[in-house]
Amino acid sequence: MMTSKIYITAFSIICALVCIQCNSTESAAKKQKVELSSPNFVNETIYFNSYTAGTKEGGTGYEIHLENFDLPENVKLNKVYFAGQSGDVYPTSIGYSARTKEMSTGKEDVIMSSDVNKEAANNVPSTTVKFPFPLTESQAGIQYTENGVVKYTIMNSVLQREPIYYPSAPPKEQNQ
Template identity: 35%
Template sequence: MRVIKNSFNVLVFLLMMFSFSQCASTKKVQLQEEFPVEFGEVYFQKWTSGIKEGGSGFDFYIYFNHELPTNIDLDSVYFMNKVAKLKKSNASSKLFIAHFKEINKNQIVLSNEPNAEYSNKLPLKLTKQPFELKSNQCIISYIKDSVTHYYKFSEVIEKEPLLYPSAPNNKQ
């Protein structure tokens, strides 16, 4: 009886160790060799607001030569160690845009009064990207037939930045 109990304990221990070892293994993302639709133009454009509170960032554009099939939905783009959701443009069904906004550290209020710091936003948690990319590469995440796929695009172009004018001075 004692042998059965000891062997049962060892079996349970091994089973637990095996199940926890699966949690530690990292899942490698499989990149697709081809994208289902031909790309037109893929570029990003930095922008800077004309007012201090407006901030800065960049917009990422993907233009396709043809409309996406109904079984494909674009999800996100990984670019410059950041990730953002892709949204279909209202102007064209072939154009998708992702907005990346830089965090303005000047907008953080530090005070002895807790109420003065109430408007501070929580900082975004940086997550380690599962991809190593060069400065002209991005990963496009898309869903095809309810399965998420990833495609590496290697010819991202940088266009001239948009510099918005500053707001007029209201002082007289």
């Protein structure tokens, strides 16, 4: 009888500690608030082209172009979020660009086996990338770093340009 009371008391203490830990983790997550900023270096010249690769492995996606962005030295553009996808930003001759990629929409084979190693060869399905703020179809989100602090902004009126259709890649030579 005494032993069961000890077990019940110990179990109650453990449950209470777990609940307190979960609550403090939730509070810490709420404290890390992400805020939307309005940087002065962003102009309204942003457009995109959808593209289709010439091979199945190339997939489809968007090329997003940010023209004439005058960035201060303490600012670095990181990612562009558009149409549920994201791409890393890189410098170009017109300013900056980002490329998103969605894998082929064709039906792909899935390996179903009792051997875990064989199933591990399956491709991970693509998922929609979430921007911390809601975006409409004509908006793009930009993640950037200013003075070491990660910030976000939304670009309105993203213009659509002609799609790009890349030709098929030449076959690779196989050395045998």
